[in-house]
Amino acid sequence: MATFTGTQRRDRMFAGIWLLFAVTSFVVDSQAACGVDFEARGTAFDAAIANYGRTVDPVFLARPDWALVMLLFSTFVFGPLKIVTAVALWKGITRLRPLVLVFAGAYAYSTALWIAVGLFGSLPSPAPVQYVMTNGPYLVVPLLFAWLARRER
Numbered sequence: 001m002a003t004f005t006g007t008q009r010r011d012r013m014f015a016g017i018w019l020l021f022a023v024t025s026f027v028v029d030s031q032a033a034c035g036v037d038f039e040a041r042g043t044a045f046d047a048a049i050a051n052y053g054r055t056v057d058p059v060f061l062a063r064p065d066w067a068l069v070m071l072l073f074s075t076f077v078f079g080p081l082k083i084v085t086a087v088a089l090w091k092g093i094t095r096l097r098p099l100v101l102v103f104a105g106a107y108a109y110s111t112a113l114w115i116a117v118g119l120f121g122s123l124p125s126p127a128p129v130q131y132v133m134t135n136g137p138y139l140v141v142p143l144l145f146a147w148l149a150r151r152e153r
Contacts, residue, residue, distance in 0.1 A: 001092040011089040021141070058124075064123075097152070111135065
């Protein structure tokens with residue numbers, strides 16, 4: 001079976017990670033993009049998200065226009081592409097390599113912007129180490145994946 005990253009086991013590990021990332025797009029980002037007020041709703045999940053926004057990522061709760069666009073993009077473009085990437089990895093559909101590499105680059109770029117604004121923008125994180133630890137995997141994973149999948153195997 002053809003692989004993206006050199007081994008089927010590593011491809012499947014990345015498939016699982018992309019699926020976990022898809023969950024964040026569809027469960028968290030979609031609600032934020034649709035204007036859910038996490039602080040007003042009473043569930044434990046909403047309270048945890050609101051607490052994260054207050055203590056780590058104030059941009060996520062404030063949702064300025066640019067952040068709303070990024071959340072919508074995460075939900076309706078990146079979310080489905082994460083699933084396509086996971087399926088391609090799991091099934092070894094290497095003809096999708098150009099698509100998933102472009103997606104990985106776009107996703108890394110988008111995440112780098114979110115992190116930079118969250119650290120240096122008008123609403124900087126009150127907990128920069130926790131902010132980077134929380135958002136960093138969304139930057140590191142696509143870059144590592146793109147590096148490992150950069151050539152045909």
